Amino acid sequence: MMIKNLLHYLHLGLWELRGGPRFSSFKRSADEMRHVYSGRAVDLFFGNQGETIHKWPHYLPIYESVLGCLPPDIRFLELGVFKGGSMKLWREFFGPDATIFGIDVDPDCKQHDGKYGSVRIGSQDDGEFLRSVVQEMGKVDVILDDGSHVARHQRASFEILFPLLEDGGLYVIEDTHTSYWPSYGGGLRRRGTAIEFVKDKIDAMHRHYRKAGTNNSEDIPEIESIQFFDSIIVIKKKRQLARVTVMSPEIR
């Protein structure tokens, strides 16, 4: 664990040396921030006395707005378990009827299995593993990628998991600021980052309106909406009905 923490801080230090913003300049204590935001997710986060949760607090009102009105029997999969605190937060947020699964590459996370949900160990870019987890869940309504935040992992998970998401489901990618950080495979307008590959999905969502021959085989037909927040992307999956225009009443 000590070696893992050491590598993490070395990695952040290298990023700062390469001209990135000082990661430490973003750090604040819970006491400084607890009155800045409000809402149920905020109360759960700052009231947490259990396993540590690591979040940027401006995410909490976003989560409340996009996840707050989902049915109680939601099936939720989080990539990235860490200390188990976010699984506790989601259990309290969604309630006892939700099915909550978390996956993590770190075998230590297995200790959280069964506390607030089920934990499975494997990598977020391993298709066979992810498919087996979704099969075990039965179905999945919401996927939250809070795993490695490395561009190629974010993309691999999206490509594997988005097709498995239920119609009407949400795919959320957290910490997309790493799309700008070279140590995570990022860089401004760099191809393949989460920000850039989701920008391409905007074109896919509008494929009906494009000139013949400009669509490509990677276009996903089932995107209803794409929301870009600061550091969070939310993609809603929904089979698109035929796009037509109608006059009502008709002018004859």
Ligand SMILES: C[S@@+](CC[C@H](N)C(=O)[O-])C[C@H]1O[C@@H](n2cnc3c(N)ncnc32)[C@H](O)[C@@H]1O
């Ligand atoms: C940011 S932490 C998750 C934080 C947690 N969701 C929370 O809010 O407290 C990222 C986690 O992703 C895990 N991780 C890193 N690479 C991964 C990979 N390739 N597949 C799955 N998990 C990975 C790390 O072990 C770490 O526990």
